[in-house]
Amino acid sequence: MQIQGVYAALATTDIKKAEEFYSYLFGREADDRPMARLIQWRDVAGANIQVFEDRDTAGSGRLTIVVPDMADARNALRKIGVQLVGEAQGDYGRIAQISDPDGNRITLAEPPSRAFTR
Numbered sequence: 001m002q003i004q005g006v007y008a009a010l011a012t013t014d015i016k017k018a019e020e021f022y023s024y025l026f027g028r029e030a031d032d033r034p035m036a037r038l039i040q041w042r043d044v045a046g047a048n049i050q051v052f053e054d055r056d057t058a059g060s061g062r063l064t065i066v067v068p069d070m071a072d073a074r075n076a077l078r079k080i081g082v083q084l085v086g087e088a089q090g091d092y093g094r095i096a097q098i099s100d101p102d103g104n105r106i107t108l109a110e111p112p113s114r115a116f117t118r
Contacts, residue, residue, distance in 0.1 A: 007040065008047060010061035010104045011054040015039065017101050018051045024080055025065075025106075059103035070094050070110040084108065 012018035015037050022041070023029050026049070030039040037053035045066070067073045074084050077098060084096035093111040100106060 005048055007050045008063060009050040009052060010063060010100070011057040011059070012051055012100070012102050012104075013053070013055050013058045014101065015051065015053045021080075021100050022049070022051055061104035062107070063104065064107045064109055066109050066111065068110070070096060070108065073108050073110075 010018075019030055019039050022039075026041050026044050028041070030051075031042045032040045034040065038050060039052075040048065040050040042048050049063075070084075070087075074096075077084065082098050084098060087094065087096040093109055095107055095109050098106050098108065
């Protein structure tokens with residue numbers, strides 16, 4: 001089997017509200033609307049993301065976004081009224097979480113400033 005691309009997908013109850021949230025989060029408007037109640041962003045730091053309307057599964061998705069600086073991310077999110085929660089430092093960087101308007105969990109991960117070695 002030859003694979004041409006891969007998309008992560010998150011369900012929402014309100015496609016317009018989700019589009020506004022993710023457009024801000026990704027720093028740009030959606031690239032495509034391939035069908036009713038489906039929007040997608042191509043090449044978001046190498047990943048492809050779809051958001052689709054499905055009331056039955058909305059809020060159960062998970063997504064991890066790697067950020068270079070957690071403090072910068074915190075400040076940018078504060079501008080839209082989103083707060084980081086569950087901040088933790090581990091052996092390989094720092095993490096914190098946010099939720100989209102439906103409750104899908106988004107983990108922000110900040111790698112350490114130097115490469116991890118053992």
